Amino acid sequence: METTTATTTQASANSGIDYAIRMQGIVKRFPGVVANDGIDLLVRPGEIHALLGENGAGKSTLMNILFGLYTPDEGEIAVNGKPVDFSGPRDAVLAGLGMVHQHFMLIPRFTVTENIILGNEGSKSVLDRTAAAKRVREISESYGLLIDPDAKVDDLTVGLQQRVEILKALYHGSRILILDEPTALLTPQEIEDLYGILNRLKADGTTIVFITHKLKEVAAVSDKVTVIRRGKTVGERITSDTTGQELADLMVGRGVSLTVERTPATPGRTILSARNLTATPIHGHKPLTIEHLELRAGEILGVCGVEGNGQSELVEVLSGLRPITGGTLTINDTDVSTCDPNGFRAAGLSYIPEDRHHRGLILDFPLWENVLLGNAQEGPFVRSGIVRERTLQARTSQLMQDYDVRAPSPSTPARSLSGGNQQKLIIARELFRNPDVLLAIQPTRGLDVGAIEFVHKELVRVRDEGKAVMLLSYDLDEVMDLSDRIVVMSEYGITGEFNAGEVTRNHLGLLMGGRHSDDQAEA
C-alpha cells in the first residue's frame, strides 16, 4: 500500500496517471452562496482517501456533484481517466461509483434484498426474489459482510443498515466507494468494524473516499487526505506524513485550541431529580426507563450514547413534551410529572433543542415572534391574551445585542439567519428567563468553529453562574471536553455514571455499545 501512495509528492493535472477520481476546479454556486469554489480532488486507484473539512465546508456538495445529483457550474471530472458528465446518479453508478450516504438511502419497509437490487433488478419485468436473495447472500459472503437477505431493513441495527448500503454499492458493481460521514451514527466498536471492512475492500482493489470532519478517523483509516475549507481545497497530505495539529490548522484556517477552558466544578444543591421514571414509548420503540438522574447546580452533566438509544425520549420527558407513565420528576422541589412544557418552564427549566429548524424556531416567523415562543404566558410580553409587540421587539433588539445575533432587525424572518445566529437567538431566548436548569441538546450540531466556541463558552458561563446544565451530544469528545459528570445512555436507560476524568474514552465506548454485541461480536 505504501508504495502506491508514497510516490506521489505532488498532484498535477497533466501527469500521466489514471486517477480513479479526478475532480479539478469544481465550482458550484447556490443562491447567495458559493458552496464549492474551485475544489481539486485526486484519488488514486486502490487507496483510502479521506476528504476532511468542517460542517459546511462543501464536502457533501462536492460528493453530490461527483455522484451526478448536482451539476457543477465549472470544473472537470474524470473517472478512471475518462472525462465524465453525469446527468444523474444512474450515470455515476454505471461509471462504477457507489455512494454510502450519511442518511442511509434505504427503504425501511423493504427487505435487505429488495433494497440491494433496487435499480438493478435484472432484465426481466417479473421479479425473482429467491434468486435475488441468493445472489445477495453470495456477494455478502464473498466480502465477509454477513447479513440476512430476507430481513426487513427497519429491523436492523444502524451498523447493519450501513452494511446493507455498502453491499448495495458493491452489488451495483461499484469499484469506487464514497462514504459520507460514515461513523456519525455508529458506536466506537462499530466504527472499528467499519475500519476492518474498509481495509478488506481496499485489499480487494476497491477505491474508497471517506468524508469526515473528525481528525482521528483520518489518522485511523486513510492513506491520503484532502482538506477543504470554505469551498476550496487547502491541502493534500499523505496521512502518515502529517499530524493532527497540521490537519486541524488546515481545516479551520487558524491555530485553534481544541480544548475548552474551564475551572473545576463546585456542584451545589440538586435542582432536577428523576426517579424510576418511565414514559410512553415512541411508536415501535422500547419504553424509556430512568432509575435515577440528578442535575445539580453549578455542574455540567454530559449524556453520551449512540443516537437512537432513548435520548429523544429522555429529552422529551425532561422538557414536558412526552407524558410520564410512572416515577417522579421534580424541578426545584416542584413535582412536574403532570405538567406541560409551560409548567416545566415555570418551574425553572430552559431547553435548547436539537433541531433548530423544526423545534427551536419557526423559520417563517420574525425573530421577535420566535422570542415569544415558549414565553407567551401572561407576563411582560402578553397581557390578557394580547401580545405586547413593542415590548417584545425592544427586548428582542436587546437580546440580539447581548448575544451578538447578526440580523438586520427583530422583524427579520428566522429563516434568513445563518445556523450560528439562529442558535444564538435560541440561547438568548432560553437564558433571559434566568432558568435554574438548562438542557442543551446537540447544541453545536452543524455550526462552524466560531459558533461552536461561543456555545461552549456560554455553557461553561451558565454553569459558573450556578445553574444546572445537561449537555446531550452524540459527539463523545464534546461530552468529555465539557462535562463535570458523565452518564451513558444505552438501550433506553442509563447504564453508567462517572465523574469526569475518572473514565476513559474506551470504557465509555464499550458502555455505549454495551448491549448490542450480538451482531458485532464476530467481526
Added chain:
Amino acid sequence: MTRLKLSSSTLINIGGSIIAVTIALLLGAVVMRLSGADPWAAYKALWNGAFVGKRSIAETLIYSAPLILAGLGFALSMRAGLFNIGIEGQLIVGGFMAALVGAWDLGLPSVLYVPLALFAGAVGGAFWGFIPGYLKAKAGAHEVITTIMLNYLAMRLITYLVLRRDDILPVDPTFVATKKVVPEARLPLLMPPTRLHLGIVIAIAAAIILWYILFKTRFGFNVRAVGLSQGASAYGGINWGRTVVIAMIIAGALAGLAGAGESLGLHGRHWSAAPGYGFTAIAVGLVGRNHPIGVIFSGLLFGALNAGGPAMQSADVSKEIVQLIQGFIILAIAALEVVNRFPAIRSRFSRRSAASKAGA
C-alpha cells in the same frame, strides 16, 4: 400599533395574486374562444354586470359578503395547518340553522332577533367545523376526507329535514326549503331598492376582527405557530389539538355566518340546494393569501365574478365559466407559490438571499 406595513413579501404576494387572476382570465378567454363565443364581449358584459350602475355594485357586494366570510373561514383553517374543504357544509348548516330560528317566529324585536338568528347560524357552522377538527385532533382523521363527507352529509341531512320533518320543524317540503324567515329576523337593507343587506358590513367587520386575533393575540400566535411547525409549537408549550379544534370551530362559525347572511339577508329562507360557495371560498382564501385583509379584496373580486357571471349569458357564455376561471386561478396560484419558495427567484425581489440552503 395597528399600522399596516407593506413589506416586500406582502408586495410579492399581492403581485402574485394579480398575475394569477390575469392568467386565469386569459385562459378563460381561450376556453370561450374555443367554444365559439367572443371573450371580449363576455368580459365586457361581466364588467357591466358587476360594476356599472347602483344595482350591479349592490349585487357584487351581495355576492361578496358570503365569499369573504367563507374565505375567512378557509384562511383561518389554513393558518392552523388544515385544508378545510368543508366550508361548504359549515356554510349550509349555518344557513339552515339561522333560517330555522328566523322562521320559528319567536316574537322578538329585530334588535334581539337578528343577532339571535345570526348566532344560531354561527353555532351551526361552528359545530360542523368542530367535528372534523376534533376527529383530526383525536384520531388523526384527514380533514380533506372528513370535511368532504360532512359536506355531503349536511346537504343530504338538510334535504331530508326540509322534505320529511315538517312535523317538528318550520320547513316547507313543497319548496324544498325552510319556511320564510319572519321580517323581524331579516337583516336590514342598506341601499333600497337594491337587495344589498347588512351581510357585507358583517363580513368586513369579521375580517378586521380576525386580522386582530391572528396577528395581535396569543391565540392567533398559537394558530399560526401550529400551522407552520408542529414541532416548534409543541416545544413552545402550545397545545396542538386544542388550538386546531378551536380554530376549526371559529372557521366553521365564520362559514356559518356566511350561510346565515344568505338566509336572513338575501333569500329570506334556506334553500336545500347548495350554492357552491364553499369551493369558491378556497379560491378566495388562496388569492387573499390567507390574510384577512387580503380576503376582503379577493372576496370582492370573486363577488364581482359571480355577480357579473349571469350577465355573460348575453354574450352566449354560460355562467359556469366563472367556476372554471376559479380553478384556473388556483392552479396559477399554486404555480406562483412555488416561484415564491425558490430562493433564487425570491431573492431577485427581496434582495435578502436565503443563506440557509448553503452547505447542503
Added chain:
Amino acid sequence: MDHFFTLDLLTRILRMSTPLIFAALGGLICERSGVINIALEGLMLIGAFFAVAGTYWTGSPWLGLIIGVLCAMAGAMIHAVWSISIRGDQIVVGTAVNLIALGLTAFLVQSIWGTAGGSDRVTSLPKLGGMSILVPVAFVFVPIVAFVLFRTKQGLRLQACGEHPQASVSAGIDITRYRYSAVLTSGLLAGLGGAYLSIGNLNYFTLDMTNGRGFIALAAVILGGWNPWGALAAALLFGAAEGIQIQGQSTPGFPISSDLLVTLPYIVTLIAITLFVKARSGPAGLGKHATTS
C-alpha cells in the same frame, strides 16, 4: 323486509362498488408513487362527462369510453405537471383540478345540450346479467394491480418512489417518469370509474354526478392500507352502504326514510376513516420530492 335481502341487493352492492374500485386502484397507484391525488373526484367527473359526450358525438359507447378515459388522463396530466414538475402543493392542485372539472363539465353541458342539469340520453355500454360489462373489469383490475405492484420490477420501483424519493434517485430510478406514469394511470382508472357511472350504470350525465365518490375512493385507499386487496374490501364496504341505501329505497315498507338513507355512505366513510386511520400509515415519501439541482 322480505324484499330487502334479495339477489338484487348483492347486484346493487357490486354495481355501486365498481366506480369506487376503479378510482381507489387509481388513487392507490398514484399515492404509492408518492403523489397525493385528491383530484380523483374531478377526474371521475371528466371521465363521466366525456364518455357521454363521446358517445353522443360518435354514436358508439365504446368510442365514448375511450374518449372519456383519454380526457380524464388529460386532466391527470395537469395534476402531474403541477404536482411533479412545478412542485405545487398537491392538495391545492387537486382542488383546482376538481373545480376545473366541475366548471368545465357544467359549461360544456350548457354548450352542447343547452340544459343546465345534464345531458341527453345516449347508448350505454353492454350489460351482463343486469350489470355493466365494466363491473367484472373492475374486479379483474385488482389482482392485476396487486401483481404489478408486488411482483414486478416496475412495481418495486414505483413503491420505492413513494417510500423514499431520494433513495430512488440515488438508485438511478427516474422518479419523474414513474410518478407521471402513476398519475396518468390514476387518470385512466378514475376515468373508467367515471365512465362507468355515466355510460355503464346509467346512460346520461348529470352535474356533479360523482357525488364525492372520488373522495370516498381515497378513503378506501387509506382504509385498505394502500394495498389493492384492502382497497377492494374497503370499496366493497362503501359500495355496500350505497347498495343498501338504494335497496332500502326500493323496498316497500322499509322503516327508514329514503331521504335519510342517502346519508349512509358518507356516515360509514366518516366512521371508518376515524376508527381505523391510526393503524394505517401510507407511503413515507407521500408528497415529498427528491432534491436535485
